Amino acid sequence: MGSAVGGRYGRCMRAYRAGPVVVATLVLSTACGGAAPAAYQATPTVSPLREPLAGKVVVIDPGHNGGNAAHPEEINRQVDIINGRKACNTTGTETDDGYTEHAFTWDVANDLKPMLEKLGAKVVLTRPDDKGVGPCVTERAAIGNEARADAVVSIHGDGAAPGGHGFHVIMPGLLPGHNDDVIKPSRRLGRAIRDAFRAGTGLPYATYTARNGLQTRTDLGGLNLSKRPAVFIECGNMRNDGDAAKMSDAAFRKRMATSLAAGLRRYLN
Ligand SMILES: [Zn+2]
Structure with a gap:
């Protein structure tokens, strides 16, 4: 059981580090990780894939x-x-x-x-x-x-x-x-x-x-x-x-x- 909790915690940490790229995961993960930083919760959804001619x-x-x-x-x-x-x-x-x-x-x-x-x-x-x-x-x-x-x-x-x-x-x-x-x-x-x-x-x-x-x-x-x-x-x-x-x-x-x-x-x- 301890390893299961640890595994879940690990996933939460990875999600936070990944930042706005995985917003959907962050929303779900607040339950297991406790208080997610406010900045992450407020981040609007962004496209995970950069368009090939973005900025051109x-x-x-x-x-x-x-x-x-x-x-x-x-x-x-x-x-x-x-x-x-x-x-x-x-x-x-x-x-x-x-x-x-x-x-x-x-x-x-x-x-x-x-x-x-x-x-x-x-x-x-x-x-x-x-x-x-x-x-x-x-x-x-x-x-x-x-x-x-x-x-x-x-x-x-x-x-x-x-x-x-x-x-x-x-x-x-x-x-x-x-x-x-x-x-x-x-x-x-x-x-x-x-x-x-x-x-x-x-x-x-x-x-x-x-x-x-x-x-x-x-x-x-x-x-x-x-x-x-x-x-x-x-x-x-x-x-x-x-x-x-x-x-x-x-x-x-x-x-x-x-x-x-x-x-x-x-x-x-
Ligand atoms: Zn012509």
């Missing part, structure tokens, strides 16, 4: 916007992208059937956002809906910088010649004195997303541009101005019939989002 901030930048085409004067305004000037934003492309790039990027972004949130990440989108104008590439980059994003992903669909198909990921090139610190992590992010997107969607690397699905560019304001690890992904060629069919399919877009989440998770861990 991801900025998702859905390319273009639904109101851009109707506001050329705002969209064509030239903005400074460090090594040149460029339009504030563009209208983007669309499939032959009229599924627009801004709608595609908005749809994928909104599939991806809850997936990342479920993993514990804080997610910030660079635009609140698909009906607005802009924001300019300068503002999009500033949103990632101000959020101190651990990763920024700009989602696009390409408007290349119809014969080309497949996806590619674009990483920032070095602009000395401006983005030195983010070149290496952006390459890691780019490779993680490239690998996950290839594995998760089965889409080939772009047949018409980039190399093994990866490209470095210094003419994109969103990348040039980012002080955080950032990449673009051209998820497919919307002018190609095969890619367009996949990009227009809601179930396939979910696969794309799942693949992006997997790539981000791998990079952020």
